[in-house]
Structure formats: C-alpha cells, structure tokens
Amino acid sequence: MQEQETTADKSGTKVNSVVKAIGILRHLAQTQLPEGVNAIARQVGINPSSCFNILKTLASEEFVRFDKETKTYSLGVGVIDLAVSALDPDAGFQRTRPILERLAREHGVTCGLWRKQEDRLILLGTAESESFARIRFTPGNRLPMYIGAMGRCFIARAGMGEAEIDKTIASLKWASAPPLSRYLGEVRRAAVAGYAVDDGDFLQGITSVATPLISREGSITHCIAATTFKGHLDTAGLKRLGEAVKKASEKATPLLWSVR
The missing domain is CATH 3.30.450.40 (GAF domain)
Incomplete structure (x- = not known):
C-alpha cells in the first residue's frame, strides 16, 4: 500500500516527506560521526528507500554532505546558513x-x-x-x-x-x-x-x-x-x-x- 503524503493531527496537516527530512536533519545534528543510509533510516524510523531519496535531495541542496568514499552522510553547510539567519x-x-x-x-x-x-x-x-x-x-x-x-x-x-x-x-x-x-x-x-x-x-x-x-x-x-x-x-x-x-x-x- 502506497504511503500517504500527509498525516493529520490536532495541530493540522503534516507533510510526511517534510517530517521525515526534519527528522533526518535532527538526527544528523546529534550524531558524532557520519552515518550510512541504513543506520539513519533505522534511527529515524523510516524505510531505507525513502531515507535514501530524502538524503539525495538534501545533499543536492547542501543541507547534508555525502562522502563518496565511505558512503555516509553528515550535516551540510546549507544548515549553517539557515541557522545563522535564524539566530541573527x-x-x-x-x-x-x-x-x-x-x-x-x-x-x-x-x-x-x-x-x-x-x-x-x-x-x-x-x-x-x-x-x-x-x-x-x-x-x-x-x-x-x-x-x-x-x-x-x-x-x-x-x-x-x-x-x-x-x-x-x-x-x-x-x-x-x-x-x-x-x-x-x-x-x-x-x-x-x-x-x-x-x-x-x-x-x-x-x-x-x-x-x-x-x-x-x-x-x-x-x-x-x-x-x-x-x-x-x-x-x-x-x-x-x-x-x-x-x-x-x-x-x-x-x-x-x-x-x-
């Protein structure tokens, strides 16, 4: 059964893909070392296929960094730009x-x-x-x-x-x-x-x-x-x-x- 793109709760409608992306970013912010797709998917609680697609999109926008040699992901400089703008x-x-x-x-x-x-x-x-x-x-x-x-x-x-x-x-x-x-x-x-x-x-x-x-x-x-x-x-x-x-x-x- 195809996963629905939105989930409703008391606060309104949430877009699943956005919720997942935020979850991935928050997880990467807390990790000490870069991680692979499967490890990230397991920690965030989403399937590896969805996790890979979201990570690929985030990497294209520089919100995460992909290491081709180790096949792992970490936070990218795009997050820093947003954080600085929000902070100051x-x-x-x-x-x-x-x-x-x-x-x-x-x-x-x-x-x-x-x-x-x-x-x-x-x-x-x-x-x-x-x-x-x-x-x-x-x-x-x-x-x-x-x-x-x-x-x-x-x-x-x-x-x-x-x-x-x-x-x-x-x-x-x-x-x-x-x-x-x-x-x-x-x-x-x-x-x-x-x-x-x-x-x-x-x-x-x-x-x-x-x-x-x-x-x-x-x-x-x-x-x-x-x-x-x-x-x-x-x-x-x-x-x-x-x-x-x-x-x-x-x-x-x-x-x-x-x-x-």
Whole structure:
C-alpha cells in the first residue's frame, strides 16, 4: 500500500516527506560521526528507500554532505546558513564584531553580543582575547533575561518594586544567589553607571560586566557582556572595563539600527 503524503493531527496537516527530512536533519545534528543510509533510516524510523531519496535531495541542496568514499552522510553547510539567519537575522554580530574584538583584545576578556528574545537572551557571537586561559561560550546559548550582569541591566530599567525583584531573583538558578539588599544596590549603581557587574553570583569563579543596547523606542534589544575569571580584575580594573563596555555599546548601537 502506497504511503500517504500527509498525516493529520490536532495541530493540522503534516507533510510526511517534510517530517521525515526534519527528522533526518535532527538526527544528523546529534550524531558524532557520519552515518550510512541504513543506520539513519533505522534511527529515524523510516524505510531505507525513502531515507535514501530524502538524503539525495538534501545533499543536492547542501543541507547534508555525502562522502563518496565511505558512503555516509553528515550535516551540510546549507544548515549553517539557515541557522545563522535564524539566530541573527540582522547580522548584528558581524556588524559589531570589530568593536567586540577590540574590547576583548585590550582587556583580556571574552565579549559576547546577546539578543533579547521574549523572556530570554540568546548569544549571537563572541570575541575572545588571546590569553592562554580564556572563557569560551557557544553561539546560540540561551539564558533567562534577568540572570547575571545582563539581568541587572534589564531590572534597572524595568520599574520593578522590591518584592517583585526579590521574587524574580529567587526564581533563577544562581551559583550563589545574591542577597536582596546587595542586589538592589547593584541595580541602582547599574542604572547610574550604565553598566552592571556580576562577580561570581551567576557562574562560580566568573565575573561579567554588561551594558544594554537601547532601541529608538527606548527598550533593551541587545546586551554586550564582557566575561573574565573572578579575581582577574581589581575594583579599579572592573570600573575601567565597565566604562569600556559602555563605550562599546554606544558605538555598536547605531550599527544595529542602521538597517531598520
């Protein structure tokens, strides 16, 4: 009996071939090594003939890569193009990358550009220093909007009362949750200084300095965060880094909004 091309469920109509292709791509994204048709078909739960035809089509569009010698498949560069567009539709990281690289180089830190997405922050890209020991983050990582130094930036502009702030920080996962009195003081200083500091509260042994990037409408759309090892900078060094991150955000903001 010929397999039907569509399957209906409560959410509407699904096209089987599309569902299968997505399943194949997700499986390849999770595998450590390239795989052959039969192995992929078995893991995804489709017959080898259908799997081969879908893989052949995906390969022609560069969504998968076919190795002629080993007869195996892996993810192709076409997936990367889509992922980059979804992650950073305005190419914000590429526009601001020279600014982040200079900041990372001059202060020996890792600098990241984060974009607000609903109630979370997503990492668009990072610039690293040339230090032997440095911190590395993976683009695409997501964090709760109110966590760490970036969270202090958001709360400084949110107009929350003390009770709401207390409830918010209590709901988050910290390495060492900051006492409310100290946290409120740090939020107030962030509002005045234009940058916020998290000195090991969110991630043990890690210090971050963050500044917000403000849209024309007055809302925070992105943050720049500079991260280093706790103790690497003294109080004066953290202040210098904070001012540098603030200047970097001032330079980066018009680059992000020049296409809008």
